[in-house]
Amino acid sequence: MALDFGVFVSLFVDTLDYWWIIIPATLLGILVGAIPGFSAANTIIILLPLTLSMEPATGMIFMVALYTASRLGAGIPAILVNIPGTAGAAATPLDGYPMAVAGRGQQALAISFTASVAAGLITTVAALILIPWLSQVAFHLHSVEMIVVMLFGISLIATISAGDTIKGLIAGFFGLMIGYIGADVVYEAPRGTFGFLELYDKVPLIPALVGLFAISEAFVVIERNTILSEQGAVKQQHAGWGPTFEGIRDTLVHWKEVVWTSLLGLVIGVIPGAGAAIASFVAYQQSRILSKTPELYGTGHVPGLIAPESANNGVTSGTLIPLLIIGVPGGATAAIMAVVLEYHGVAFGPDLFDSQPMIAYGSFTAMLITYILLGLMILPLTRYFSHVMVVPTVYMAPILIAFTLVGSFVPRAYVFDMGVAIVFGVIGYIARRTGYHVAAILIGVILGPLLENYFLRALRISQGDLTVLFSSAIGNTLWVLLLLSLLAPGLKRYLGRLKSAKTNATK
Amino acid sequence: MNNQNRRLFLKLTAAGLAAAGMPALSYGAGFPERTIKVFIPTRAGGGADRNFRNFGGVWKDYLGVELEPSFYPGAAGRVGYETYMGKAEDDCHDLIFGNMGPEVLNWVVKKPNFSLDDYFYFLMVDADPGCVFISEKSSMKTLDDVVAEGKKRTLTVATSRLAHPASLGMLVLANKTGMKVNLIPLSGGKNTRNGVLTGEVDLGVLPVTTAMGRKGIKVLGLFDERNLVPEDAPGAVLINTEYKLGIPPLAAGARAFGIKTAAAEKYPDRFDKLRETGMKVFTDPAYKEAVTKGKGSWALIAPGGIAECRKYVDNITALGQEYRGLLTG
Numbered sequence: 001m002a003l004d005f006g007v008f009v010s011l012f013v014d015t016l017d018y019w020w021i022i023i024p025a026t027l028l029g030i031l032v033g034a035i036p037g038f039s040a041a042n043t044i045i046i047l048l049p050l051t052l053s054m055e056p057a058t059g060m061i062f063m064v065a066l067y068t069a070s071r072l073g074a075g076i077p078a079i080l081v082n083i084p085g086t087a088g089a090a091a092t093p094l095d096g097y098p099m100a101v102a103g104r105g106q107q108a109l110a111i112s113f114t115a116s117v118a119a120g121l122i123t124t125v126a127a128l129i130l131i132p133w134l135s136q137v138a139f140h141l142h143s144v145e146m147i148v149v150m151l152f153g154i155s156l157i158a159t160i161s162a163g164d165t166i167k168g169l170i171a172g173f174f175g176l177m178i179g180y181i182g183a184d185v186v187y188e189a190p191r192g193t194f195g196f197l198e199l200y201d202k203v204p205l206i207p208a209l210v211g212l213f214a215i216s217e218a219f220v221v222i223e224r225n226t227i228l229s230e231q232g233a234v235k236q237q238h239a240g241w242g243p244t245f246e247g248i249r250d251t252l253v254h255w256k257e258v259v260w261t262s263l264l265g266l267v268i269g270v271i272p273g274a275g276a277a278i279a280s281f282v283a284y285q286q287s288r289i290l291s292k293t294p295e296l297y298g299t300g301h302v303p304g305l306i307a308p309e310s311a312n313n314g315v316t317s318g319t320l321i322p323l324l325i326i327g328v329p330g331g332a333t334a335a336i337m338a339v340v341l342e343y344h345g346v347a348f349g350p351d352l353f354d355s356q357p358m359i360a361y362g363s364f365t366a367m368l369i370t371y372i373l374l375g376l377m378i379l380p381l382t383r384y385f386s387h388v389m390v391v392p393t394v395y396m397a398p399i400l401i402a403f404t405l406v407g408s409f410v411p412r413a414y415v416f417d418m419g420v421a422i423v424f425g426v427i428g429y430i431a432r433r434t435g436y437h438v439a440a441i442l443i444g445v446i447l448g449p450l451l452e453n454y455f456l457r458a459l460r461i462s463q464g465d466l467t468v469l470f471s472s473a474i475g476n477t478l479w480v481l482l483l484l485s486l487l488a489p490g491l492k493r494y495l496g497r498l499k500s501a502k503t504n505a506t507k
Numbered sequence: 508m509n510n511q512n513r514r515l516f517l518k519l520t521a522a523g524l525a526a527a528g529m530p531a532l533s534y535g536a537g538f539p540e541r542t543i544k545v546f547i548p549t550r551a552g553g554g555a556d557r558n559f560r561n562f563g564g565v566w567k568d569y570l571g572v573e574l575e576p577s578f579y580p581g582a583a584g585r586v587g588y589e590t591y592m593g594k595a596e597d598d599c600h601d602l603i604f605g606n607m608g609p610e611v612l613n614w615v616v617k618k619p620n621f622s623l624d625d626y627f628y629f630l631m632v633d634a635d636p637g638c639v640f641i642s643e644k645s646s647m648k649t650l651d652d653v654v655a656e657g658k659k660r661t662l663t664v665a666t667s668r669l670a671h672p673a674s675l676g677m678l679v680l681a682n683k684t685g686m687k688v689n690l691i692p693l694s695g696g697k698n699t700r701n702g703v704l705t706g707e708v709d710l711g712v713l714p715v716t717t718a719m720g721r722k723g724i725k726v727l728g729l730f731d732e733r734n735l736v737p738e739d740a741p742g743a744v745l746i747n748t749e750y751k752l753g754i755p756p757l758a759a760g761a762r763a764f765g766i767k768t769a770a771a772e773k774y775p776d777r778f779d780k781l782r783e784t785g786m787k788v789f790t791d792p793a794y795k796e797a798v799t800k801g802k803g804s805w806a807l808i809a810p811g812g813i814a815e816c817r818k819y820v821d822n823i824t825a826l827g828q829e830y831r832g833l834l835t836g
Contacts, residue, residue, distance in 0.1 A: 045551045142707040183582040186692055197589050201581030272701050335697060339552045343801050348722055460691055461663050
């Protein structure tokens with residue numbers, strides 16, 4: 001399974017022959033990524049008749065290119081209009097949108113695209129090299145370990161609400177409570193559904209997401225003339241190509257941030273059931289903790305945008321590894337890919353890399369080509385995309401609401417979900433107006449059900465014995481790291497005070 | 508033309524048209540008038556979706572219209588059924604395609620909001636026996652090893668859902684042999700396989716097509732009286748006979764089309780057309796080709812009508828009632 005460089009080059013060249021399918025898939029991917037509700041998984045399901053009729057290698061390359069491009073596309077509305085189109089982009093607006101409001105939307109887009117492309121290229125190459133080891137990760141991370149990984153993400157609630165901890169925690173717990181609505185994972189017994197059948201399968205994520213972020217934002221911006229601040233509007237008017245280059249430069253300056261957060265995304269992507277949302281929240285939280293300027297996060301800070309975008313693109317290649325090696329899809333989109341490959345009778349496993357290299361290695365080379373193509377195609381567009389920001393809010397707000405309502409409807413085709421989006425929009429508006437952080441609510445909604453799932457599974461396996469949570473070496477290591485990451489900010493402050501006290505004493 | 512002649516002409520014309528149209532009308536002439544909408548109570552991309560596509564892709568040629576699937580996953584199929592019963596028209600254009608076993612067991616655990624007499628299954632597509640499987644890395648190599656180990660300690664057994672025919676099979680086996688098992692519901696076939704493959708649980712139970720022929724997985728036994736898939740599940744023990752379970756063959760996957768009782772009663776001709784054209788699909792070579800191409804097993808395709816579906820539902824319901832206490836909270 002170890003890849004020879006010569007073979008890699010030859011496969012890369014062979015994959016270029018599929019340009020006719022990669023280019024349309026990339027364009028479609030950007031589009032569906034940018035429209036809330038149209039995720040890659042949904043689109044691939046809709047296009048199943050098409051992909052099933054293709055040769056397996058062609059179908060796989062098409063799906064991989066679409067998936068890759070959609071991940072990058074999801075960052076566009078998240079930055080410009082505060083709509084994370086998918087859960088994977090939910091941490092992107094935390095710093096991306098404040099940049100856009102300040103008239104730095106073009107720069108933010110350039111940062112997002114450069115970080116995404118760089119992270120995608122780094123992790124795809126890393127995945128190719130590390131396949132034999134990464135494919136084993138799933139064997140070592142079970143429910144117990146995943147509980148701690150989830151808690152890493154959930155602890156972001158405390159981090160982002162540093163300004164007002166009580167309000168942050170209230171918002172986070174409110175989100176967690178909403179996340180537990182629906183049938184439980186063990187007995188399928190409905191809880192808190194208020195008799196709505198549509199809530200049996202949990203609160204639908206996309207309507208909750210767009211409601212909390214986008215609709216509430218539309219309600220807020222309608223009170224102003226434009227999304228941009230006054231200074232931002234001036235800045236935007238005089239923007240040329242400069243901000244694009246500035247964004248590229250900013251990302252390159254923070255190359256270490258790109259590398260480690262993308263590799264974090266790669267590892268999380270390998271774990272079945274985890275995914276881009278967890279990766280981006282964990283990366284953001286860790287980036288803030290390790291930063292020398294944590295107070296700048298949430299105000300339009302460059303590393304705060306790089307971290308989630310690098311991590312969620314790192315997930316892309318990670319999710320394919322367990323699928324191809326052990327037949328275990330790393331995420332929802334990979335699961336749909338599995339259906340297509342199984343339909344064609346493709347047998348997963350290390351042998352696949354010898355028997356059908358165009359499917360196995362080809363998936364990764366297609367990903368590389370897509371990222372290169374994305375870099376060339378999308379960076380020049382940053383200047384034009386950012387003009388969305390100057391549209392007066394009297395037009396922008398209704399368009400936003402219309403788009404988000406359609407996006408809410410798409411995943412399940414329930415009119416009910418449009419109502420859910422509006423309800424969450426109102427909740428989000430009230431939260432914003434009263435100083436509660438909508439992102440804290442959202443983290444609870446996204447990660448709460450996952451945490452509950454792993455927690456109940458671990459307890460069921462241990463027959464109710466809580467000590468199971470500390471029963472594995474990897475789990476215990478993760479617990480220690482979690483504890484350290486939670487204590488780190490306080491410890492840093494304490495050491496800082498100690499140092500300044502010492503300095504004062506010596507003076 | 509005077510009034511009398513005109514009346515006679517109109518009467519004769521009407522009678523002639525009626526006579527000409529009668530044979531066809533009696534067989535649902537003009538039906539279907541639109542696309543047949545099929546409610547599927549699971550997610551797109553799963554086993555039911557695949558089976559539906561194989562079957563529906565051929566059935567449409569006999570019906571002359573497309574069959575359009577709509578997916579309503581959630582709460583182990585409950586959402587799909589409640590939606591179907593609430594929204595489907597009583598005109599035979601709306602059907603449901605589900606996996607009878609787990610979905611009927613749902614009603615054993617908790618009754619739905621509609622009466623169980625308001626719908627019935629009429630076209631069974633397959634009978635996919637439940638199986639016991641392990642990871643090839645497991646220290647247990649045979650079903651006897653599993654039973655022996657289960658007598659020493661409680662084994663964790665991954666299953667798609669608690670209320671599932673495969674879970675029932677394992678409970679009956681444990682009951683007969685005295686082994687201790689702890690069922691772990693992992694929500695769906697893929698997750699169940701993953702749980703076993705990654706070593707989080709000791710073994711798993713699933714419909715055999717979801718487990719067999721997968722890398723790293725070994726099927727140890729079938730809850731059946733014969734092995735219809737000897738190539739994909741070589742050496743699998745026939746649990747029902749080997750361990751004298753005293754239960755009928757336990758198809759863990761028994762996909763079937765269902766219809767609202769009111770629709771079948773209101774339009775018997777249309778319903779007959781659905782039944783008769785549906786049965787023709789099984790003898791169409793295109794269907795066999797679609798099943799085998801999709802890595803399915805033709806041996807497990809089990810054509811069945813209302814009686815076969817009824818018998819299956821009754822068997823599963825009776826067994827579910829017996830073990831109800833272990834399937835609920």
